[in-house]
Amino acid sequence: MSTSSKHFDAVVVGSGFGGATVALRLTQAGARVAMIERGGWPVRDEQDWDPRSILLDKRYKSESPVAVDLYGFGRPDDYPNETVGGMSVFYGGASLRLRERDFDRWPIDYPDLAPYYDEAENLLGVHGQADGDPVGPPRQQPYPASPIELTFPAERIQNAARSLGHHPFPIPTAINFSDETRPTCVLCATCDGYPCKIEAKNDLPATILKQAQEHGLKIFAQTTAARFERSGARVSGLACIDGTTDTQTTFTADTFVLSAGALHSPAILLRSRFDHPSVGRYLMRHCNVIVACVFPFRTNPGRTFHKQTCITDFYEQQRDETGMAVGVIQDIYTPDPIVMKAHAPWWGRGVIGLTHRYMQNLLCVAEDDPQASNRVELTDRRDRHGLEVPRVTHDYTEADKVRSNVLAQGAKAILQEAGGRFPYRYLIDTFSHAVGSVRMGTDEADCPLDLDCRYRGVNNLYVSDGSFMPTSGGVNPSLTIAANGLRVGSRIVELTE
Ligand SMILES: Cc1cc2nc3c(=O)[nH]c(=O)nc-3n(C[C@H](O)[C@H](O)[C@H](O)COP(=O)(O)OP(=O)(O)OC[C@H]3O[C@@H](n4cnc5c(N)ncnc54)[C@H](O)[C@@H]3O)c2cc1C
Ligand code: SF4
Structure with missing residues (x-):
């Protein structure tokens, strides 16, 4: 294999929320930054809105597997999507802040992150209602844009929730509904789980990465970070493999930022023999459940966007006994029938064909x-680049199931109040909300990262x-990852000035 080397002021691995925000901050400060991303660019053509192409054929799936052990049993390998922009390209845009009491078990407090939440909302163009969330944290600014009018399926849920005494409010959403200098949202139903063909979703390639590129960020797509090379208490280089030519390049830099996601960052650290005993441990992914009902009418005949309603009334219900959040209930789309049929037992496929238009979830x-x-740990198996394949082991506690059950009962009552019948629930088995596997904290023995998210014992390596x-808190994680990335980027700039 031929090898070469390249030098930058900083190298960032991964172009998701954690990587993009640090890269923006460093390039704004004038640093020459390289971003290493193993996915290619989103294509943004017709196939990006095609359920078969995206959800069944998995157009963007990684060539490298992740071995999975869930609930005590081995599963078929997972092949997560990978693109420039990470999971932001596929996400639903729900952009919520953690609440003040979520920080009780963190080494920093809500006010430490609040200015960065403000900035992240501005960068991501979030549409929201500042006084909407009954248990939301204090804010210093309104949202950069207002929520749009409710579509019919969302209105049905909000009315039912209100009649049960809840306080539904519009999900703060990172989608461009109003800035006419860019493509605006056409309210389609292929949003959550799909790339936006017209680039109206405020994913990272459309927003933060674009700004960072304007400041000089150089993105090396289809390039896999293999391992760090270490010299004493510093990283001296990052060995990478170009996925199109199979050539190896070593990137050298003064600062390295690892942001390959909660499954791959620990894998890269373990491959590099960074042996803090907690690397890979404390992985969380939320206890996510979908509750579905069948209605006596078509629930979304116009096939329109409706991820609009959030209910936080249960959020603080168990805080005093357990110290934890219960979580939130949100609108979500009914999956396309071809996807539901692909996952249903043979005897259920006919029923799905008849009922999916009448379902709401x-x-x-x-x-x-x-x-x-x-x-997350490493196996002896090798991927196509000869790198050790990671294995993810995960199971829920009884307390996790209790919290998710509180929400599922609440969701069922709302759907039934709206006219739904035959409630059915299923667990989400993906790692879409994976967090926590290289955690930050004051306890040096249990937390690989210090309060600046610097890897303990290695002066020039950060994980973002x-x-x-x-802890995972009880809201979707992206805005918190983005806000913390801006905080960590600011600290790196201060420390290297
Ligand atoms: C379908 C879906 C819907 C979601 N909806 C929401 C939502 O509405 N709101 C919300 O808050 N959250 C949502 N999430 C979760 C959210 O998208 C993630 O929490 C967030 O994007 C994670 O950001 P990250 O920076 O931690 O990691 P990632 O986005 O995973 O970024 C890591 C990047 O590193 C790259 N990488 C990995 N290994 C290597 C390597 N060896 N070399 C180079 N690059 C590498 C990956 O390809 C990836 O681009 C959703 C997720 C999914 C999948
Ligand atoms: S709902 Fe809007 S942002 Fe989402 S994919 Fe459709 S057009 Fe794009």
Whole structure:
């Protein structure tokens, strides 16, 4: 294999929320920054809105597997999507802040992150209602844009929730509904889980990465970070493999930022023999459940966007007894029938064909316990680049199931109040909300990262993706990862000035 080397002021691994925000901050300060991303650029053509192409054929799936052990049993390998922009390209845009009491078990407080939440909302163009969330944290500014009018399916849920005494409010959403200098949203139903073909979703390639590139960020797409090379208490280089030519390049830099996501950052650290005993441990992914009902009418005949309603009334219900958040209930789309049929047993496929147009679903996002036994480790197997394949082991506690059950009962009552019948619930088995596997904290023995998200014992290495999170909280994680990335980027600039 031929090899070469390249030098930058800083090298960032991964172009998701954690990587993009640090890269923006460093390039704004004048640093020459390289971003290493193993995915290619989103294509943004017709196939990006095609359920078969995206959800069944998995157009963007990684060539490298992740071995999975869930609930005590081995599963088929997972091949997560990978693109420039990371999971932001596929996400639903829900952009919520953690609440003040979520920080009780963090080494920093809400006010430490609040100015960065403000900035992240501005960068991501979030549409929201500042006084909407009954248990939301204090804010210093309104949202950069207002929520749009409710579509019919969302209105149905909000009316039912209100009649049960809840306080539904519009999900703060990172989608461009109003800035006519860019493509604006056409309210389609292929949003959550799909790239936006017209670039109206405020994903990272459309927003923060674009700004960072204007400041000089150089993105090396389809390039895999293999391992760090170490010299004493510093990283001296990063060995990478170009996925199109299979050539190896070593990137050297003064500062390295690892942001490959909560499954891959620990894998890269372990491959580099960074041996803090907690690397890979305390993986969380929320206890996410979908509750579905069948209605006596077509629930979304116009096939329109409706991820608009959030209910936080249960959020603080168990805080005094357990110290944890219960979580939130949100609108979510009914999956396309070809996807539901592909996952249903043979005897259920006919029923799906008849009922899917009459279904409406709610997503329950419950906080899950950080447990040392839930972890990422390396196997002896090798991927196509000869790198050790990671294995993810995860199971829920009884307390996780109790919290998710509180939300599922609430969601069921709302759907039934709206006219739904035959409630059905299923667990989400993906790692879409994976966080916590390289956590930040004051306890040196249990937390690989210090309060600046610097890897303990290595002066020029930081970790900024969702793996830094000490607890998962009960809201979708992206805005917190983005805000913390801006905080960490600011600290790196201060420390290197
Ligand atoms: C379908 C879906 C819907 C979601 N909806 C929401 C939502 O509405 N709101 C919300 O807050 N959250 C949502 N999430 C979760 C959210 O998208 C993630 O929490 C967030 O994007 C994680 O950001 P990250 O920076 O930690 O990691 P990632 O986005 O995973 O970024 C890591 C990057 O590193 C790259 N990488 C990995 N290994 C290597 C390597 N060896 N070399 C080079 N690059 C590498 C990956 O390709 C990836 O681009 C959703 C997720 C999914 C999948
Ligand atoms: S709902 Fe809007 S932002 Fe989402 S994919 Fe459709 S057009 Fe794009």
